[in-house]
Amino acid sequence: MTARPGLRRSSRILLLDPEGRVFLMDTKAPSSTGEHRWITPGGGVDPGEDHHAAAVRELREETGIVVEDAGPSVWTWDFEVTWDRADHDRGHAEFYVVRTPGFALSDAGWTDDERVDILDSRWWTADELDRTDEPFEPAELPDLVRRFAP
Incomplete structure (x- = not known):
């Protein structure tokens, strides 16, 4: 089985702390192989x-952080989706920067699927992303962290 034709629009948040780290969530990919990857909070545009x-x-649903304004989009990512269980074969993501001094992660807004698909979460530095063997998306993430971190 391959991903069905279609474009999924999404919004992603580069959630940065004062130490220049980005908050990422380890999530299951829509793949029969059981793949996972570290990604920023965010999701589909309704x-x-x-x-x-x-x-x-x-941001509110996935972390519990409430903001009225996420500022302007700072980066866009157009990509192909190759996972066999995805409901789309192309994606367009707009990235926003939100800064926080830290927070207690809340799963109160998670969907049932997110409760299954989100495996872990943690803060990462750009250098840690450069050194890790763990999969993350997008590949440009370390450069984005360096560009927008305080």
Whole structure:
């Protein structure tokens, strides 16, 4: 089985702390191989919603952090999806930067799927991302952290 044709629009948040670390979540990929990868908080843009509104909503749902304004989109990523259980074969993500002094992760807004798919979470430095053998997305993430970290 291969991913079904279609484009998924999403919003992702580079959640940065004062030490210049980015908060990532280890999630299961939509793959029969059991793959996982570290990704930023974020998710799909709902019908009638723009990327900015989706970023604010997804940040609240996935972390419990409430912001009214995620600022402007700072980077876009267009990519092909090759996982065999994905419901789309192409993606377009808009990235936003939100800074926080730290927080207690809340799963109160997680969907049932997120409760299964989110395996772990932690803060990463750009150098740690450069050195790790763990998969993460996008590949440009260390450069983005360096570009936007304090």
